[in-house]
Amino acid sequence: xxxxxxxxxxxxxxxxxxxxxxxxxxxxxxxxxxxxxxxxxxxxxxxxxxxxxxxxxxxxxxxxxxxxxxxxxxxxxxxxxxxxxxxxxxxxxxxxxxxxxxxxxxxxxxxxxxxxxxxxxxxxxxxxxxxxxxxxxxxxxxxxxxxxxxxxxxxxxxxxxxxxxxxxxxxxxxxxxxxxxxxxxxxxxxxxxxxxxxxxxxxxxxxxxxxxxxxxxxxxxxxxxxxxxxxxxxxxxxxxxxxxxxxxxxxxxxxxxxxxxxxxxxxxxxxxxxxxxxxxxxxxxxxxxxxxxxxxxxxxxxxxxxxxxxxxxxxxxxxxxxxxxxxxxxxxxxxxxxxxxxxxxxxxxxxxxxxxxxxxxxxxxxxxxxxxxxxxxxxxxxxxxxxxxxxxxxxxxxxxxxxxxxxxxxxxxxxxxxxxxxxxxxxxxxxxxxxxxxx
Amino acid sequence: xxxxxxxxxxxxxxxxxxxxxxxxxxxxxxxxxxxxxxxxxxxxxxxxxxxxxxxxxxxxxxxxxxxxxxxxxxxxxxxxxxxxxxxxxxxxxxxxxxxxxxxxxxxxxxxxxxxxxxxxxxxxxxxxxxxxxxxxxxxxxxxxxxxxxxxxxxxxxxxxxxxxxxxxxxxxxxxxxxxxxxxxxxxxxxxxxxxxxxxxxxxxxxxxxxxxxxxxxxxxxxxxxxxxxxxxxxxxxxxxxxxxxxxxxxxxxxxxxxxxxxxxxxxxxxxxxxxxxxxxxxxxxxxxxxxxxxxxxxxxxxxxxxxxxxxxxxxxxxxxxxxxxxxxxxxxxxxxxxxxxxxxxxxxxxxxxxxxxxxxxxxxxxxxxxxxxxxxxxxxxxxxxxxxxxxxxxxxxxxxxxxxxxxxxxxxxxxxxxxxxxxxxxxxxxxxxxxxxxx
Numbered sequence: 001x002x003x004x005x006x007x008x009x010x011x012x013x014x015x016x017x018x019x020x021x022x023x024x025x026x027x028x029x030x031x032x033x034x035x036x037x038x039x040x041x042x043x044x045x046x047x048x049x050x051x052x053x054x055x056x057x058x059x060x061x062x063x064x065x066x067x068x069x070x071x072x073x074x075x076x077x078x079x080x081x082x083x084x085x086x087x088x089x090x091x092x093x094x095x096x097x098x099x100x101x102x103x104x105x106x107x108x109x110x111x112x113x114x115x116x117x118x119x120x121x122x123x124x125x126x127x128x129x130x131x132x133x134x135x136x137x138x139x140x141x142x143x144x145x146x147x148x149x150x151x152x153x154x155x156x157x158x159x160x161x162x163x164x165x166x167x168x169x170x171x172x173x174x175x176x177x178x179x180x181x182x183x184x185x186x187x188x189x190x191x192x193x194x195x196x197x198x199x200x201x202x203x204x205x206x207x208x209x210x211x212x213x214x215x216x217x218x219x220x221x222x223x224x225x226x227x228x229x230x231x232x233x234x235x236x237x238x239x240x241x242x243x244x245x246x247x248x249x250x251x252x253x254x255x256x257x258x259x260x261x262x263x264x265x266x267x268x269x270x271x272x273x274x275x276x277x278x279x280x281x282x283x284x285x286x287x288x289x290x291x292x293x294x295x296x297x298x299x300x301x302x303x304x305x306x307x308x309x310x311x312x313x314x315x316x317x318x319x320x321x322x323x324x325x326x327x328x329x330x331x332x333x334x335x336x337x338x339x340x341x342x343x344x345x346x347x348x349x350x351x352x353x354x355x356x357x358x359x360x361x362x363x364x365x366x367x368x369x370x371x372x373x374x375x376x377x378x379x380x381x382x383x384x385x386x387x388x389x390x391x392x393x394x395x396x397x398x399x400x401x402x403x404x405x406x407x408x409x410x411x412x413x414x415x416x417x418x419x420x421x422x423x424x425x426x427x428x429x430x431x432x433x434x435x436x437x438x439x
Numbered sequence: 440x441x442x443x444x445x446x447x448x449x450x451x452x453x454x455x456x457x458x459x460x461x462x463x464x465x466x467x468x469x470x471x472x473x474x475x476x477x478x479x480x481x482x483x484x485x486x487x488x489x490x491x492x493x494x495x496x497x498x499x500x501x502x503x504x505x506x507x508x509x510x511x512x513x514x515x516x517x518x519x520x521x522x523x524x525x526x527x528x529x530x531x532x533x534x535x536x537x538x539x540x541x542x543x544x545x546x547x548x549x550x551x552x553x554x555x556x557x558x559x560x561x562x563x564x565x566x567x568x569x570x571x572x573x574x575x576x577x578x579x580x581x582x583x584x585x586x587x588x589x590x591x592x593x594x595x596x597x598x599x600x601x602x603x604x605x606x607x608x609x610x611x612x613x614x615x616x617x618x619x620x621x622x623x624x625x626x627x628x629x630x631x632x633x634x635x636x637x638x639x640x641x642x643x644x645x646x647x648x649x650x651x652x653x654x655x656x657x658x659x660x661x662x663x664x665x666x667x668x669x670x671x672x673x674x675x676x677x678x679x680x681x682x683x684x685x686x687x688x689x690x691x692x693x694x695x696x697x698x699x700x701x702x703x704x705x706x707x708x709x710x711x712x713x714x715x716x717x718x719x720x721x722x723x724x725x726x727x728x729x730x731x732x733x734x735x736x737x738x739x740x741x742x743x744x745x746x747x748x749x750x751x752x753x754x755x756x757x758x759x760x761x762x763x764x765x766x767x768x769x770x771x772x773x774x775x776x777x778x779x780x781x782x783x784x785x786x787x788x789x790x791x792x793x794x795x796x797x798x799x800x801x802x803x804x805x806x807x808x809x810x811x812x813x814x815x816x817x818x819x820x821x822x823x824x825x826x827x828x829x830x831x832x833x834x835x836x837x838x839x840x841x842x843x844x845x846x847x848x849x850x851x852x853x854x855x856x857x858x859x860x861x862x863x864x865x866x867x868x869x870x871x872x873x874x875x876x877x878x
Contacts, residue, residue, distance in 0.1 A: 032598065032740070043597055140595060146741035148587075148595030155594060156579060156587030158482055159471065159761035284747060287726055301471070301758035302585035305748035308723060309741060319740035322598035 014047035015329045018078030018109075020054040020100060021091035022071075025114055025141070027064040028318035029088060033325075034064070040322075044329035052078045054091075079103045086328050088321060089113040090141075098122055105129040105137065110332065112324040114141035114317060120215035124228035136331055138324035143216040144169055146316025147309040149295045151323070153223045160299025162224035164264035166438065169216045171291035171311045172200045172207035173239050173259040177276070178289045181256060184244040199291055209238040210259065210274035217261040220295070221272055224263060227347050229272065235352040237275035246362060246433055249390060249404045250278050253360075256286035260438060269350040278360050278406075278437040284308070285438075353413035358387065358437035360406050363422065364430040367394050367401040371427045375405070378425075382418040384410040400429055406437060453486035454768045457517030457548075459493040459539060460530035461510075464553055464580070466503040467757035468527060472764075473503070479761075483768035491517045493530075518542045525767050527760060528552040529580075537561055544568040544576065549771065551763040553580035553756060559654035563667035575770055577763035582655040583608055585755025586748040588734045590762070592662045599738025601663035603703035605877065608655045610730035610750045611639045611646035612678050612698040616715070617728045620695060623683040638730055648677040649698065649713035656700040659734070660711055663702060666786050668711065674791040676714035685801060685872055688829060688843045689717050692799075695725035699877060708789040717799050717845075717876040723747070724877075792852035797826065797876035799845050802861065803869040806833050806840040810866045814844070817864075821857040823849040839868055845876060 017033060019026055033040070033050045040048040053070050054077070055062075078084055079100060087104040089111065091097045098118045101111055105126065113119065119126070119142045130137035140150045144167075153162070168174050172194055179190040191208070194200035206212045214234040221229050239259050250257050255278035263272050279286040284306050288294040293311025298304050310316040365371045372389065379386060390404040407415070415434075422428050456472060458465055472479070472489045479487040492509050493516070494501075517523055518539060526543040528550065530536045537557045540550055544565065552558065558565070558581045569576040579589045583606075592601070607613050611633055618629040630647070633639035645651045653673040660668050678698050689696050694717035702711050718725045723745050727733040732750025737743050749755040804810045811828065818825060829843040846854070854873075861867050 028740075036598075039600075146738075147744060148591045148741075151595035152587045152591065155766065156590035156762050157758065158765045159475075159758050161478075282726075284723070284726060287721075287723060299585075299758060301467075301754045301761070302587075303749045303755055305586060305746065307744065307746050309744035315740045316742055319596065319598050319738060322740070323595050326597045327594065 014049050015044065015086060015332060016049050016051040016084045017086045017088055017325065018052045018054070018081065018084040019050060020075070020078060020087060020089045020097070022053055022055045022062055022064070023090065023092075024314045025317045025321065026053070026090045027062055028314040029090060029321050030066060031064045032318050032322050034066075040326065040329075043326050046329055048325065048329060051084055052081065054078055075100055079107065084109060085332055086110045086112060086325060088325065089115055090321065091115070092117070094118055094121065101126060102129060105133050105135050108133045108135055110136040110138075110328040112138045112321055112328055114139070114321055116142040116212070116215040116219060120218035120231050123219060123222060136328050138328055139219070140324050141317050141320035143219050144293045144295060144307075145309070145311040145313060146319045147293055147295060147307050147311060148320070148323070149220070149297075149307050150223065152305075152307065153220070153297065157297060157299055157302055157305065160301050163298040163300065165217075165220050165224055165262065165295065165297055166285060167217070167220065167261045167293070167295040168258055168285060168288045169261050169293050169295065169311060170207055170210070170213040170259060171293060172204065173210075173213070174288065174293070175199045175291045176208070177239060177242070177257055177259060180242065180244060181247045181251070184247060186244055187240055187242055208240055210236040210261075213259065213261045213274045217263060217272060217274060220261075221263040221270065224297070225265070225270055225347055229349070233272050233349045235273040235275070239276050241433055242276060243433065245402070246435070249362065250360070251281070252390065253278070253388065253406060254281050255279060255437065256281055257435065258285060258288070260285070262438070265347075266350060268346075269348040271350045271355060273352065273355070276435055278435055280439060353411070353416070355412040356409050357412060358407055358409050358439065359415055360404065360435045360437055361419070362432040363403045363405070363428055364400055364432055365403055366427040366429065367396070367399050368427060372403065374425055374427065375403070375422060378418050378421050379405075379407065382410070382414040384408075384414060384418055402432075453488050454483065454525060454771060455488050455490040455523045456525045456527055456764065457491045457493070457520065457523040458489060459514070459517060459526060459528045459536070461492055461494045461501055461503070462529065462531075463753045464756045464760065465492070465529045466501055467753040468529060468760050469505060470503045471757050471761050473505075479765065479768075482765050485768055487764065487768060490523055491520065493517055514539055518546065523548060524771055525549045525551060525764060527764065528554055529760065530554070531556070533557055533560065540565055541568060544572050544574050547572045547574050549575040549577075549767040551577045551760055551767055553578070553760055555581040555651070555654040555658060559657035559670050562658060562661060575767050577767055578658070579763050580756050580759035582658050583732045583734060583746075584748070584750040584752060585758045586732055586734060586746050586750060587759070587762070588659070588736075588746050589662065591744075591746065592659070592736065596736060596738055596741055596744065599740050602737045602739065604656070604659050604663055604701065604734065604736055605724060606656070606659065606700045606732070606734040607697055607724060607727045608700050608732050608734065608750060609646055609649070609652040609698060610732055611643065612649075612652070613727065613732070614638045614730045615647070616678060616681070616696055616698060619681065619683060620686045620690070623686060625683060626679055626681055647679055649675040649700075652698065652700045652713045656702060656711060656713060659700075660702040660709065663736070664704070664709055664786055668788070672711050672788045674712040674714070678715050680872055681715060682872065684841070685874070688801065689799070690720070691829065692717070692827060692843075692845060693720050694718060694876065695720055696874065697724060697727070699724070701877070704786075705789060707785075708787040710789045710794060712791065712794070715874055717874055719878060792850070792855070794851040794875075795848050796851060797846055797848050797878065798854055799843065799874045799876055800858070801871040802842045802844070802867055803839055803871055804842055805866040805868065806835070806838050807866060811842065813864055813866065814842070814861060817857050817860050818844075818846065821849070821853040823847075823853060823857055841871075
């Protein structure tokens with residue numbers, strides 16, 4: 001096995017990196033480049049120099065020490081410097097990051113970015129720009145932190161037609177759901193704990209409403225199906241409606257509740273969605289706990305491959321960014337052209353109403369005879385057949401009872417219609433929650 | 440995201456593949472190349488032609504239909520044909536595969552191989568030959584079938600110093616152990632079932648004695664530590680000594696029993712071993728069932744990344760082989776040099792006696808007072824402290840009882856010494872099994 005490898009003698013000039021952003025990830029990347037010179041030389045055959053680092057505030061204290069003259073507040077010091085080969089963008093957000101990326105690509109610079117929002121919204125345009133300028137655009141860190149899923153889909157699994165992706169790609173929601181499942185805490189309390197630990201932001205909307213996961217799913221689906229998708233193509237439901245008893249019922253039925261980001265081919269169309277769903281307890285995805293992420297890819301040849309690891313944080317994201325820098329540096333030496341994913345087939349995005357799924361419904365009903373019969377009748381009218389019924393938690397003082405129903409596969413629009421009709425039944429006090437079941 | 444990619448106009452000549460071997464995997468690879476021309480063109484920018492296929496018996500019926508004139512029984516038709524760019528070797532075994540690979544590399548041909556035995560025994564030599572001839576040597580399929588672990592370690596995780604690898608990389612043993620755990624069948628019966636399903640060979644030695652896993656671990660460790668290791672560097676124990684009650688005790692103690700292939704750095708040395716071990720039930724590796732494989736890599740940046748999937752079979756292995764063909768084809772166009780893993784630090788292989796581990800010991804003892812005290816005394820003499828004791832299954836008719844002891848971390852040689860002394864106690868009828876516990 002590999003031993004005694006030497007630096008190739010015919011590639012000796014260095015690679016200059018311009019880093020945009022020096023937050024948690026930026027500091028990790030800068031520290032790694034500064035302290036791993038010989039390792040990077042061994043891997044790429046070239047010295048990798050951190051030439052410039054763009055920050056907003058030159059005087060803020062950082063947890064990485066940079067050499068004199070590296071820090072700048074002027075993006076042009078990177079974008080207009082012909083000696084900078086690779087621009088590493090870890091600023092996040094669309095403005096001004098997207099403009100900087102376009103300018104850098106137009107100048108023929110290679111890009112390594114961790115920016116899921118820009119890649120989700122403008123990835124197609126940036127890819128075209130990269131190709132036209134013979135530049136590489138690498139974005140491993142945009143999905144799943146240290147999990148090598150972007151590269152796997154582009155390289156190792158390239159021979160496969162991808163049938164589906166099922167993933168847990170938001171650590172914040174997975175932490176909250178794990179907390180709710182293990183300790184039966186309410187959503188609000190679990191969120192506050194996640195905020196206290198730094199796992200959730202003070203405005204948690206992007207995470208708990210599935211917006212962050214939708215960005216990442218847009219990127220994964222675009223890689224899988226080699227077509228351009230937009231975040232707006234993705235049907236989204238957040239996790240704030242979940243209550244402790246949902247976790248209790250799910251466990252009793254043999255499931256865990258996980259917020260899944262799913263893409264799958266259904267005939268000539270693709271279905272894209274982010275929502276909390278019931279997952280069989282014995283499935284690997286049900287066992288992904290805390291802030292961990294996992295992506296399960298089902299390919300035409302490889303079958304189901306699951307990759308599990310840390311989805312965020314300074315070190316794991318640095319692993320992805322530096323991996324991309326190494327790849328870009330190797331490609332520069334080898335006159336490699338830009339990435340050329342093949343043209344995928346035309347694919348429509350199916351509306352959520354056409355989804356076929358199993359369902360879990362939790363209802364608060366009047367504790368009277370005949371209620372279940374009425375509900376069953378409504379479901380039957382919609383061609384929806386019941387798989388299981390649980391009735392617990394009768395509350396004589398309010399004359400109410402809780403019923404949980406799971407169904408066999410049914411169409412989403414039929415289910416939604418049945419749910420609306422249920423809500424109109426006088427004996428049904430509330431449809432407390434509806435979740436889909438992923439098998 | 441990626442849309443509307445075209446074939447790069449400046450690379451238009453085709454790639455010729457010579458396939459050596461047309462067994463299960465070879466037929467899968469041939470069928471894929473023959474029926475996915477436009478997809479391969481899209482991915483590599485070139486047509487990929489199956490020019491020659493080497494078989495031993497030209498007249499055997501195959502489950503793939505080859506064009507006229509492709510089949511040959513003469514290796515020289517591939518090795519001496521200057522038009523063949525990539526040699527895909529899926530024959531297995533060392534002879535004559537290794538000679539063919541050397542001859543092909545010397546002729547500057549790129550290699551894609553699924554041959555774990557050759558890569559484990561002669562990988563270092565082949566890598567050097569590849570580098571000297573500016574050829575690529577790719578071997579994703581040699582470990583873990585469709586699991587993209589080789590590529591991940593070489594590419595996506597390249598920024599990491601690898602601390603440890605813990606893996607389940609032999610589907611046959613994992614099937615047998617899963618069967619024993621779930622149905623409490625004996626080893627022999629589980630083996631016969633595995634043979635009936637085609638998961639185990641009629642001579643199962645390579646699998647059940649850990650030889651196959653040791654080949655794969657040699658390859659993974661060499662990638663991780665960028666040094667040359669040999670299969671003989673790996674300490675091995677097979678699974679045939681396991682009995683149903685080991686699975687019962689393990690479950691009671693909160694563990695699963697899995698045959699693990701482990702490499703880890705311990706100061707300046709690496710420890711390499713394949714043996715059945717107790718794994719905490721909540722660990723992802725404990726949940727890898729049946730013929731599935733999984734590899735957990737712990738890197739300095741990425742933390743623990745686990746990849747799970749089908750470790751063998753025609754389609755998954757084809758996924759890996761064709762992925763490598765695509766990579767090789769892309770590199771040919773780009774004048775890429777051979778792989779150049781950096782020189783890893785000097786590493787000794789630590790003898791198994793220096794391992795520190797927790798242990799599980801199952802003993803058959805005389806059902807008399809004071810036996811446990813004697814055993815505890817022996818362990819204490821060896822500085823080994825007891826973590827838990829279970830005593831079950833008293834058999835008055837034979838005057839014997841079964842005791843299971845788990846220990847806190849101790850040195851392997853101290854433990855082995857204590858076990859030998861235990862065996863000499865008159866009250867100890869038998870040390871039935873000793874397993875290590877992986878936390």
